[in-house]
Amino acid sequence: QSVLTQPPSVSAAPGQKVTISCSGSSSNIGNNYISWYQQLPGTAPKLLIYDNNKRPSGIPDRFSGSKSGMSATLGITGLQTGDEADYYCGTWDSSLSAVVFGGGTKLTVL
Amino acid sequence: EVQLVESGGGLVQPGGSLRLSCAASGFTFRSYWMSWVRQAPGKGLEWVANIKQDGSEKYYVDSVKGRFTISRDNAKDSLSLQMHSLRAEDTAVYYCARAEYTSTWYDGGYFDYWGQGTLVTVSS
Numbered sequence: 001q002s003v004l005t006q007p008p009s010v011s012a013a014p015g016q017k018v019t020i021s022c023s024g025s026s027s028n029i030g031n032n033y034i035s036w037y038q039q040l041p042g043t044a045p046k047l048l049i050y051d052n053n054k055r056p057s058g059i060p061d062r063f064s065g066s067k068s069g070m071s072a073t074l075g076i077t078g079l080q081t082g083d084e085a086d087y088y089c090g091t092w093d094s095s096l097s098a099v100v101f102g103g104g105t106k107l108t109v110l
Numbered sequence: 111e112v113q114l115v116e117s118g119g120g121l122v123q124p125g126g127s128l129r130l131s132c133a134a135s136g137f138t139f140r141s142y143w144m145s146w147v148r149q150a151p152g153k154g155l156e157w158v159a160n161i162k163q164d165g166s167e168k169y170y171v172d173s174v175k176g177r178f179t180i181s182r183d184n185a186k187d188s189l190s191l192q193m194h195s196l197r198a199e200d201t202a203v204y205y206c207a208r209a210e211y212t213s214t215w216y217d218g219g220y221f222d223y224w225g226q227g228t229l230v231t232v233s234s
Contacts, residue, residue, distance in 0.1 A: 002154065033218030037155070044205055044227055045147075045155060050220040051212050088155050091218045097169055099145070099157035099219075 003028060004089055006102035012079055013110050020074045020105045022089035028100055030070040032091045036063075039086045039104075048087075049074065079109050112136040112223045114206045119228030126196050126232070132189040132206030132225060140164075140184035143209035145221060146191050148202035148230075156202070159191065160209060173199075196232045203227040 005023045012018040022034065036049040047056050049065035052072065064075045072089055089102040118130040130146070146158040159180040160169045168180055179192045189206055205227045211219035 032216075033212065033220070035218070035220035037221070039155075044224040045221070046224070047220060047222050050210075050222070051218070056222065086154075090155070090157075090220070092216055094216065096172075098171055099147075099160065099169075101155045101157065104154040 002103040003093060003096070003100035004091070004102035006087075006089060006105045008103070009106045009108065011108040011110055014079050014081060016079050017075065017077045018079060018107065019076075020087050020089075020107070021071060022073070022102050023071045024091070024100075025070055027095035028070075028091050028093040029067065029072055031094065034065070034067055034072045034089055034091045036065055036072075036074045037088045037090065039088065041085070045088065076107070081109050083107060084109050112208065114208065114223055114225035116204065116206050116225045116228040119204065119230045121231045121233065122196055123234050124197060124232055127192070127194045128196065128230060130191040130193070130204055130206075130228060130230070134187045134189065134206075134208075137208070137223075139182075139187040143211070143215055143219065144180075144182060144189045145207045145209045146180060146189075147205045147207050147221065147224075148200075149205070149227075150199070150202040153202075158204070160215075161189070162215075193230070196230075198232050201230060201232045203229050 033051045037045040039045045052067040053065040093100045206225040207221035208223040210222045
């Protein structure tokens, strides 16, 4: 069982918008910054969002992040078939003194 | 260009040992926390260990404490993971990742660059 909880899968049509949730507790999401990663099939993870809502250089603004209380959300607009991937949230857990990830969400673009 | 290249993976018997290495280039290695993150076949990401810039602080996931040791050589821009008493559940692709943060690592750092990974298989 992962410390952070994500839905196993989400799906939407090309051009539509999708959101992926990540819930935790006060020892992780509630008091720390969260990051999001995209893992395309057969490749290494790639940073999408850091510090809750910041995008690294090169990440399109179709990707956005937000946080409220002990939950965070990744939003993707204008879905493309190339967005089909696994998405993970992650942060530091102050009680565990460990980095924790969500179990991952598989995005299918129908 | 930031590059992280892992090596050292392979097939090892249960109870055996293996040492993974990560060669870093394209950035000032000694200025960054570094990490190992693994992914079992068909499973999600699992953080394994972190090491501070000067090696003075190290953190491990509970399942590897006492068996794995993370270390770094800032003179050689190299990160290592020494693994002992390997178990079948340690089978995974092991990624080397650069760890970054805005204020402190403990506020929620993140992994901004990843290597391509090296596969460790523990099986008899």
